[in-house]
């Protein structure tokens with residue numbers, strides 16, 4: 001009481017660091033073309049996911065709708081004729097919120113587990129950023145997410161990916177003039193049969209109102225279905241009777 005709350009979100013003044021992907025040095029970067037047939041490459045810096053990393057991330061993100069989950073992305077800086085890009089080639093699933101209302105966080109233990117996993121499965125790999133889910137509340141970066149980004153992922157190429165598994169929406173955020181900006185990303189390579197099937201299996205979650213109504217009808221037992229059909233028949237009869245009375249009146 002009476003104590004001024006501490007400002008949780010660091011500003012550029014407090015960290016003293018201005019982060020911008022424009023600062024990426026392209027000298028010495030390996031040149032490699034991207035195979036992304038359905039989407040064009042933007043000019044300048046962009047995030048490109050290897051198909052296998054993308055599918056692994058989606059599988060993890062859709063593994064639960066109950067709590068936030070996430071992990072770190074591993075990648076490398078490359079270039080093509082449009083400029084530098086961050087190539088995300090693998091993920092390390094490492095984060096899970098303890099309960100519904102809490103968000104994912106990076107503790108000392110989390111980092112120890114991440115570095116163990118990198119040493120074991122991807123020795124020498126570079127951390128490219130992190131990803132996490134927002135089940136049911138949309139794609140954006142919260143104040144806490146920005147705090148995490150500024151604390152642990154403040155290099156010019158570091159990215160943040162947010163996925164809402166209830167809608168399938170997925171956003172990639174990069175540092176532009178010290179602000180985290182949502183930008184279009186690319187996926188390199190054709191979908192695997194497994195990934196394609198998994199994507200199809202996830203579709204019902206993102207169906208529109210008609211799809212959800214059909215699902216609800218499919219859930220009804222016989223009695224209720226009969227009552228619904230009877231109600232619709234009565235409704236139509238009343239409608240047609242009213243139309244006939246109206247037309248007769250003319």
Ligand SMILES: [Zn+2]
Nearest residue numbers: 103134142145
């Ligand atoms: Zn978040």
